[in-house]
Structure formats: C-alpha cells, structure tokens
Amino acid sequence: MKTLRISTQRRAQLSSENLLAVNSRDQEILHGLSFDESQFLIDCGEEPIADAADRERCGDLIHRHERARLRIATADDESSASEAGPAARTRDSFML
Numbered sequence: 001m002k003t004l005r006i007s008t009q010r011r012a013q014l015s016s017e018n019l020l021a022v023n024s025r026d027q028e029i030l031h032g033l034s035f036d037e038s039q040f041l042i043d044c045g046e047e048p049i050a051d052a053a054d055r056e057r058c059g060d061l062i063h064r065h066e067r068a069r070l071r072i073a074t075a076d077d078e079s080s081a082s083e084a085g086p087a088a089r090t091r092d093s094f095m096l
Contacts, residue, residue: 002027002035006042019069032068037061 001022006014014020019030027035030042044058 004028004035004039004042010042019065030065031072032064033061037064041065 002025004011011020021029021031023029023035025035028038029035030038033041041058041061044054049055049058
C-alpha cells in the first residue's frame, strides 16, 4: 500500500476520526481526494502557504473532502435507519 507522508501520530489521529481511506489503487487517501490531492492537503496543514493559488487549492480540497465526509455520514445514517426499521424512526430523528 502506498501511504501518505505523515507522522505516525498524525496518521493515528486522522484514522481515529475516520478521515483516511484506501482507494482502488491501494493508496492511502483523504475521503473524496486523489492520492496527490491528499498529500497536498496534508502538506498545507504542515507549513504556512505563501502562494495565493496554493491557498485557494487547499481551500477547494478541504471543501471536497468535507463534502465527501458528509456523503459518507449521510449514507451511514440512512443505512442505520433502514436497519432499525420504520418503527424506530420518529419525527425527532429527522430534526437537526
């Protein structure tokens, strides 16, 4: 498996928060991003970014990653709700 260049401590943190995945090419990635995009975003968090274009790219990648995480969380919630059956769902379970 091709892993991201991150410290063991940072990998443990990201793993515990379910932020990492493995793609079909057996590469460690952040959800919703390619391997290169994931590494770029990791690097953005490690050192200050002087270039405006790189800062914008980091922001775009953060949004893509967050949208992917939201899709996963929504799918997990829908799966859990369907497993529990309609009787387990109440009006309050759909309120934010």
